Amino acid sequence: MTMHLTKPIVLLLACLWIQADLAQQTHAADDTDSKPNLVFLFADDQCTYSLGCYGNKDVKTPHMDQLARDGVVFDKHYNTTAICMASRANVFTGMYEYKTGCNFTHGNMHADVWAKSYPVLLREAGYLTAFAGKFGIVVEGKGLCEDDFDFWGGGPGQTNYATAKNKSMQKYADKYPHSTLSYGAFGQDVIRESVKQDKPFCLSISFKAPHKPATPDPRFDDVYAGKSFTKPANFGREHGQHLSPQSKTGRQYPRFFDWKYDSDYDGEMAKYHQQVYAIDVALGMIRDELKAQGVADNTVVIYTSDNGYICGSHGYGSKVLPMEESSRVPLMIYDPRSPVSGKQLRCDQLTGNIDFAPTMLELAGLPIPANMDGKSLLGLLQNPDQGGHDQLAFINVFGPLSTHSLTCLTKQYKYTYWWYGDDTMEPAEELFDTQNDPLELTNLADSSGSVTVLDQMRKRYDQELAKWKEQAVDYNNYQRYGTLFDRTIPLAKKSDQMPGNRRRAAK
Secondary structure, three states, X not given: OOOOOOXXXXXXXXXXXXXXXXXXXXXXXXXXXXXXXXXXXXEOOOOXXXXXXXXXXXXXXXXXXXXHHHOEEEOXXXXXXXXXXXXXXXXXXXXXXXXXXXXXXXXXXXXXXXXXXXXXXXXXXXXXXXXXEEOOOOEOOOEOOHXXXXXXXXXXXXXXXXXXHOHHHHHHOOXXXXXXXXXXXXXXHHHHHHHHHOOOEEEXXXXXXXXXXXXXXXXXXXXXXXXXXXXXXXXXXXXXOXXXXXXXXXXXXXXXXXXXXXXXXXXXXXXXXXXXXXXXXXXXXXXXXXXXXXXXXXXXXXXXXXXXXXXXXXXXXXXXOOOHHHHXXXXXXXXXXXXOOOOOEEEOOEEEHHHHHHHHHHHOOOOOOOOOOOOOOHHHHOOOXXXXXXXXXXXXXXXXXXXXXXXXXXXXXXXXXXXXXOOOOOOEEEEXXXXXXXXXXXXXHHOHHHHHHHHHHHHHHHHHHHHHHHHXXXXXXXXXXXXXXXXXXXXXXXXXXXXXXXXXXXX
8 A cells, every 4th residue: 555645744754864963963963073183292212300290399290280280190100011112002902012012122012903003093083193203112013104194293213302303393493493392283284184073083293202312402592500409318329239130231221331321421411401391381282272172171182102201210211111210100180171170280190191091081081902901091090099900010121132021010019020130240139119219229039028929929020931931922022021031940041032142151
């Protein structure tokens, strides 16, 4: 039977269909509008004592300090690998190094790993994505992944402090000849264009500063001219005699002298802090633009560093090693929608750089892939006293084999097993109470009063190593560390996992 509809009914149905379609479109638009913009700012080699909000009264970091007052400051935030390439891979993917398979001397990231990175997943979800600065990794078959971003200002390798020498940033060179402020200008352009397109954006900037060779922007030469800086209480070789002999075999140990921390501390730190000051100015440029474009109230700002820096503490320089100055870094997060914003709260829960990818995905309303090791920090922005990790791994498989080690961290303790031994040194253990001994002046591994804690931390360490053995990629030479880092395997039985040119007479 054929149904004949009268004209009024047809019109009514048409109106209802149009209304339903408009409602669906409005709901979709509202859903997009509700997604916050994301700004992720990444310094290179910035330690915690380079900021006023972390207690240094000698430095000027007004915009970083304001961000700290506006948001939440994290006091126990660690990079799970403290070297440029691996740390960036951690951040992009939310995974430990042995799962990213990516670090200097090991190899590049595989495309299937990159496919689950936060920039890729956010773009698939409708975000405009932007990257500028030191990309830090190479992806097999994709290079620097420029095509995976809507706005590109990135570069290969270490990039350059001279803006004109960074191909993707050359248009900023006349006004900002030093690269640090050029990244601030790039951020401003991305914010303006994203607002024009009426789409949520994720802006990621990896500053070159304050990475060596120290090259401060001369426009800020007056900021620290003639300034004297207070040395940390663990400064100098006299405070490093208790540290493992393995940690003294890498380039970090001679750099205490090579980089003149011993002979020109004020001069070296003036250059270092001047570079940080320029990042502070760039941060101000970006936050000012967010306000000017009317999107500051819906933009989450994250500021941190790829690793810390050992500026003479314990008589070392550089990074890489598990000591606090190298592994622990600044982190400030401001979510203007959070009820704790502006209350100047600090978080002492244990967090790591593997947490950024899941955090940004949850902020965007996206599921967190099961492969990620990190946890979203979003809950800590609501209640800084609850959440974080029970324990984290800290990894070093960069540099001389003798310095390679695995560390287990908790909120209070840090345990490192230095597996390497030869005719000059035995395998060693370090145990520090970072809560009561933040300068790491007393190694508790040799203390009879710490037997119980040492046993507990050894078990936690074994848990982290078990994950490594189970989950490490089967390429780029990561599998062998399941043997090398195993406390229960005698050193003599590890020689087959040691490259021939580095093999020594194992005891």
